[in-house]
Amino acid sequence: MTDEPAISFEHVRKVYDARSKDGRAASAVDDLTLEVRQHEVLVLVGPSGCGKSTTLRMANRLVEPTSGRIRLEGEDVTRVDPVKLRRRMGYVIQNVGLFPHRTVAQNVATVPGLLGWDRRRTASRVDELLDLVGLAPERYARRYPHELSGGERQRVGVARALATDPPVLLMDEPFGAVDPVGRQRLQAEFARIQRALGTTVILVTHDIDEAVRMADRVAVLSTGARIEQLAAPLDVVARPASPAVAELVGRGRTARLLALGRLELADVDPVVEGSGTPVVLGTELGEVLHSFVGANQTVQVVDQRGAVVGSATPATVVRALDRVTADHPDETQVTDVHDTAVGTVRS
Numbered sequence: 565m566t567d568e569p570a571i572s573f574e575h576v577r578k579v580y581d582a583r584s585k586d587g588r589a590a591s592a593v594d595d596l597t598l599e600v601r602q603h604e605v606l607v608l609v610g611p612s613g614c615g616k617s618t619t620l621r622m623a624n625r626l627v628e629p630t631s632g633r634i635r636l637e638g639e640d641v642t643r644v645d646p647v648k649l650r651r652r653m654g655y656v657i658q659n660v661g662l663f664p665h666r667t668v669a670q671n672v673a674t675v676p677g678l679l680g681w682d683r684r685r686t687a688s689r690v691d692e693l694l695d696l697v698g699l700a701p702e703r704y705a706r707r708y709p710h711e712l713s714g715g716e717r718q719r720v721g722v723a724r725a726l727a728t729d730p731p732v733l734l735m736d737e738p739f740g741a742v743d744p745v746g747r748q749r750l751q752a753e754f755a756r757i758q759r760a761l762g763t764t765v766i767l768v769t770h771d772i773d774e775a776v777r778m779a780d781r782v783a784v785l786s787t788g789a790r791i792e793q794l795a796a797p798l799d800v801v802a803r804p805a806s807p808a809v810a811e812l813v814g815r816g817r818t819a820r821l822l823a824l825g826r827l828e829l830a831d832v833d834p835v836v837e838g839s840g841t842p843v844v845l846g847t848e849l850g851e852v853l854h855s856f857v858g859a860n861q862t863v864q865v866v867d868q869r870g871a872v873v874g875s876a877t878p879a880t881v882v883r884a885l886d887r888v889t890a891d892h893p894d895e896t897q898v899t900d901v902h903d904t905a906v907g908t909v910r911s
């Protein structure tokens with residue numbers, strides 16, 4: 565991981581209405597300073613109209629900032645030809661934005677076409693990508709966008725953005741129209757692809773669950789793209805930095821913590837007789853809790869190699885929840901699931 569950010573926003577401001585630059589006009593983006601690290605998935609989450617799409621669109625110059633600077637790998641984006649810029653950044657558009665008079669295959673082949681790839685290479689890449697997003701090429705390649713469901717159209721949008729493995733991917737509510745089950749599958753599949761390719765991703769959503777599931781870091785925004793909190797998912801859920809974040813995390817916070825928190829050695833009790841299947845250190849707290857549903861009140865805890873390190877009861881899980889929500893958590897106890905080599909939260 566290099567130190568130079570993939571993308572940096574420096575005091576970026578966007579006022580759409582040029583007639584009201586008297587200072588009283590509400591800016592869509594007020595004064596955004598934000599660095600996107602190489603290879604990370606940074607999720608922007610916040611209420612409708614808070615400036616998420618505007619922020620993305622300024623990165624690839626579909627919208628020009630009123631003031632401030634945006635750099636792509638150190639280079640001021642206003643100095644880069646917009647067409648070349650967009651080839652370096654895949655873009656999945658909110659509400660899809662497929663070309664209506666082009667087939668699915670032709671849509672996916674848009675950027676390869678611009679780059680002058682030959683037919684065979686393009687055709688095999690299109691098939692590969694359609695398979696990847698779960699649309700069998702033989703069924704879907706020749707259809708037109710109006711012959712697809714909303715969720716299928718979104719998947720074509722994702723495939724199109726990935727066509728040339730761009731180093732940076734901007735995704736505006738990419739999974740919004742997919743049903744909940746398909747959505748989780750697509751999220752998991754996308755996460756796998758992203759890790760394999762090392763793509764730097766800015767993903768926009770207003771779904772906090774999608775945010776914490778997909779992100780290395782979450783930026784919670786309020787009106788004017790004001791950053792309420794920028795932190796690892798577990799930190800955002802465990803320690804909301806402002807009332808706006810607390811409201812967003814809101815109900816269901818405990819369930820989210822159970823999904824994000826993991827069992828640590830510090831949580832477990834001394835070894836006593838346990839029954840049933842042992843749980844492994846690092847297991848999601850929700851899964852640990854689930855092992856008590858039914859008969860077991862005590863289970864043994866083992867490390868990755870299977871050696872017994874202690875035991876756990878339902879109270880262990882409550883203690884672990886106390887730990888993850890503590891004001892000053894010991895950094896080393898919080899495992900970053902996306903980068904276990906680092907082992908601490910990168911925030």
Ligand SMILES: Nc1ncnc2c1ncn2[C@@H]1O[C@H](COP(=O)(O)OP(=O)(O)OP(=O)(O)O)[C@@H](O)[C@H]1O
Nearest residue numbers: 580581592611612613614615616617618619658770
């Ligand atoms: N082309 C435009 N002209 C004028 N105002 C605009 C334009 N596009 C967006 N806005 C305004 O800028 C603000 C931010 O819009 P933006 O699309 O960035 O919000 P968003 O966070 O993406 O919202 P959503 O979650 O609903 O997609 C809103 O108040 C919106 O009305």
Ligand SMILES: [Mg+2]
Nearest residue numbers: 616617618658
């Ligand atoms: Mg938007």
